[in-house]
Amino acid sequence: MKKSCFPMAHILVAIVLFLMCSCGSTKKLRYFQDMSEANTAAPLALAPYxxxxxxxxxxxxxxxNTTDPAATLSINSRNGVYVNSSSPQSGSANPLSGYLVSKEGDVEIPVLGKIKLAGLTTVQARSAVRQRAVSSFNDPVVDVRFTNFKVTVLGEVNHPASYILPNEQVTLLDAIGYAGDMTIYGRRTNVLLIRKSPDGRNFSVKLDMTKKDLLNSPYYYLKQNDVVYVEPLKTKVLNNDNNLIKYLSLAATVFTAVILAKRYW
Structure with a gap:
C-alpha cells in the first residue's frame, strides 16, 4: 500500500513557515515605524534647534581678513590654512588646529589680544571678534567656527568612531549616517545618548528610533562631545545572509533525509 504523503506536506509547510518567520524579523529594522505611509507628505514637527x-x-x-596682509597672516595662520587674494597659498588644515579656549573662557589672538568667547554662540563670537578688530582695521571680515565639534558613535553601527563634523547643526540621524547606519543587530528602540551638562556632569537618555516622536525630542540635535551608543540585540536577527544560507542548508538536509527515509523504509 502506498504511503501517505501527508507527513511530508507537514514538514514542507513547517520549513516554509520557519523561513517566513525569519524573514519577518526585518520589520524590526525600520525607523519611525509608527509613521503612517498615508501621511508621509504631511509636515513633521521637528525639535527646535x-x-x-x-x-x-x-x-x-x-x-x-583685513586690508593688512601681515596682520591677516598673523591671525589666520593658527588655523592651518591661509588664503589671500594677493598671495594665494594652499594647504590642508589640521582638524584640531585653531585657537584653544582657555579654562577662563578666553582666546588670545595675535594683534587683537585676549577676547572672552566662552558662553557665546559662533554668531555672537564673530560679532565680538569683529568689534575688537574694527578698532584697528577698516571693514574686517570675520568668521568663527568650531574645529572640534566631535560626536562619538559606538556599538552596533558599521563604522564606530569619533567624528569631527564641519557643521554645528547635527542630528542624531546625521551621526548614525556618518557611522554607516546601524547593523542588523542594533537595538533601534534603545539608543543611548551620553551628554555633559553645562555644570560638567555627565547624564544619559535613551531614545527610540522606531518612533516619530524622536524628531521632536530635545535630544534630536546633538551637541559637541556627545556620545551615541547603539545597544546590541539580545538575540541574533535571523534575516542576514550568513544565517539564511545556514538555515536553508539545514532545511535542504532535513528534506533530503526525509525523502530517503520514505523511499527505503
Whole structure:
C-alpha cells in the first residue's frame, strides 16, 4: 500500500513557515515605524534647534581678513590654512588646529589680544571678534567656527568612531549616517545618548528610533562631545545572509533525509 504523503506536506509547510518567520524579523529594522505611509507628505514637527555655545577647551577656527596682509597672516595662520587674494597659498588644515579656549573662557589672538568667547554662540563670537578688530582695521571680515565639534558613535553601527563634523547643526540621524547606519543587530528602540551638562556632569537618555516622536525630542540635535551608543540585540536577527544560507542548508538536509527515509523504509 502506498504511503501517505501527508507527513511530508507537514514538514514542507513547517520549513516554509520557519523561513517566513525569519524573514519577518526585518520589520524590526525600520525607523519611525509608527509613521503612517498615508501621511508621509504631511509636515513633521521637528525639535527646535538651539545653537551650541563655546565652552572652555573648545578649539575654534578664527579667520579675520583685513586690508593688512601681515596682520591677516598673523591671525589666520593658527588655523592651518591661509588664503589671500594677493598671495594665494594652499594647504590642508589640521582638524584640531585653531585657537584653544582657555579654562577662563578666553582666546588670545595675535594683534587683537585676549577676547572672552566662552558662553557665546559662533554668531555672537564673530560679532565680538569683529568689534575688537574694527578698532584697528577698516571693514574686517570675520568668521568663527568650531574645529572640534566631535560626536562619538559606538556599538552596533558599521563604522564606530569619533567624528569631527564641519557643521554645528547635527542630528542624531546625521551621526548614525556618518557611522554607516546601524547593523542588523542594533537595538533601534534603545539608543543611548551620553551628554555633559553645562555644570560638567555627565547624564544619559535613551531614545527610540522606531518612533516619530524622536524628531521632536530635545535630544534630536546633538551637541559637541556627545556620545551615541547603539545597544546590541539580545538575540541574533535571523534575516542576514550568513544565517539564511545556514538555515536553508539545514532545511535542504532535513528534506533530503526525509525523502530517503520514505523511499527505503
Amino acid at each position: 538651539t545653537e551650541p555655545v563655546i565652552q572652555p577647551d573648545d578649539i575654534l577656527a578664527i579667520n579675520v
